[in-house]
Amino acid sequence: MAALTKLTTNINLEMSGDTKRYMVSAKQGDKATRYIIAKLLNNGAEYIIPTGSRAIVNIKKPDGKYVYNSCTYSGADVMVELTNQALAASGTAYCDIEIRTSDNAQVITSVSFTVEIEESMRDEDAIISSNEWTELEQKIGDYIKNITDTDTVMKKSEAVRVSAENARVSAENERITKENVRQQNENTRIQQELKRQQDTSQAINNAQVATSAASIAAKECVDITSQAEDALQNQEQLEATLNTATAIRQEVSQMQQSVEAAKQQVEKNKQEIDDTINNSLLASAEKILESVQDYFKRAEALYSSMYLECDGETPYLRALTPIVIDGATPQVRNTDVGIEFDGGTPTSRILAA
Structure with a gap:
């Protein structure tokens, strides 16, 4: 089935100035077919929206209810969708566009403009007007998603923490085992060092005794040699x-x-x-x-x-x-x-x- 053609109205909005009236017209009850492309200007020059910012349209409907919806943007152009709720009541709707930084630390709002909503011939009872807060809903949805994601991340983090704790306990047990082995090796090394020192001392004593015996033997050899020479x-x-x-x-x-x-x-x-x-x-x-x-x-x-x-x-x-x-x-x-x-x-x- 072919989709309906989308109708787009282009307007220019200075970031400061008086309200612009009767710039856009629409029909009561239209749905997903009416769009506004608003070019934001700063003294005639394009006002480039910084990347990462949020564009939001604020609409006060003729019946006094409000629409607070997010918009897409590219450069200085902001696309506003006139949703079914935005066109639910006939009459004059007052609108403006606000730009927010991602951390809500800065907010700037365009001048207001009006949208004339012509009354529909459909049954009025079929159209029920209510507040529409797509931006808030999206925020709430984002918050819920963040909470869900955070919970998932927390669960994953907890699983990682538990795994890390188990690994830490295992590593600690391994460390204790290695420390015990190291202590045993150290005790063995100390015993071997003591034995080495004792063996070295005994070897020195033996060498001294052997040296003394060698000296005596050398003297006896000299005496025997002398006696042999005399003989x-x-x-x-x-x-x-x-x-x-x-x-x-x-x-x-x-x-x-x-x-x-x-x-x-x-x-x-x-x-x-x-x-x-x-x-x-x-x-x-x-x-x-x-x-x-x-x-x-x-x-x-x-x-x-x-x-x-x-x-x-x-x-x-x-x-x-x-x-x-x-x-x-x-x-x-x-x-x-x-x-x-x-x-x-x-x-x-x-x-x-």
């Missing part, structure tokens, strides 16, 4: 002494061989002497016999003197062990003095003839 030196001296004794023994062995040869010569000489005694006078024989006996004793003594006694102790502990060798021949020796050999250590030997 090595003594060994070298002992080896030298042994080598000397070996050489002496070899010399003595050679002397023994010489003595053995001398003994054989003495026995040969004895035989010759015996033969000589047998052929000599008795007195000469006795004298010669005595001389031979003395010579024989000396030879025996010479043979016996070739005895080598070796003391096997260390050079520092060995006592004096002299070796006496009578190296003279029986013909030239007048005394028992021969070669005297001191068998002591190289460091303590005194006699070296």
Whole structure:
């Protein structure tokens, strides 16, 4: 079904001035077909309505009742709908347009203008005039909506609060649990720190004991090294002494061989002497016999003197062990003095003839 054509009347309204009469005409009882576009002026220039403001039409109907409806606007143009209630009573209706800021802190109203409402031929009883407060109704509706929305928001907020409180309680419980774990960890850390300090102290003591033992061991090592060096030196001296004794023994062995040869010569000489005694006078024989006996004793003594006694102790502990060798021949020796050999250590030997 096609809609009816909307009838629009354009008027200009100065924001200050006298009442403008008979600017708009309408028919009693018309509905949703009569509109007014009022251009607001300020000394002839357009009065631009700030964004966010509210435009409201105030109408005093011919029967004394009122209409307080909101309007749409664009720039300086305000569209006013002449509703069924605005046209309910015939006669002259007085109107103006007010502009309010969103917080109602400022209000400005245009000059008044009149609308002539021609009487309708319809039954007057069919048209009942009453106050119309679309702006108030809209405000009330807005308030109710705000209250409803606020209640919804409050419920949502309460649900969020409850959820947040539950989360807070859960977080607090988790925090308490973590705090208990942290406290246990701290106690464990303190115990470990005490043990570490004790272990460190014990390790220091052990290190000190080990250092002391190492010092003693080092000193003992130095002493042993010194003793080893002395023993090595003594060994070298002992080896030298042994080598000397070996050489002496070899010399003595050679002397023994010489003595053995001398003994054989003495026995040969004895035989010759015996033969000589047998052929000599008795007195000469006795004298010669005595001389031979003395010579024989000396030879025996010479043979016996070739005895080598070796003391096997260390050079520092060995006592004096002299070796006496009578190296003279029986013909030239007048005394028992021969070669005297001191068998002591190289460091303590005194006699070296």
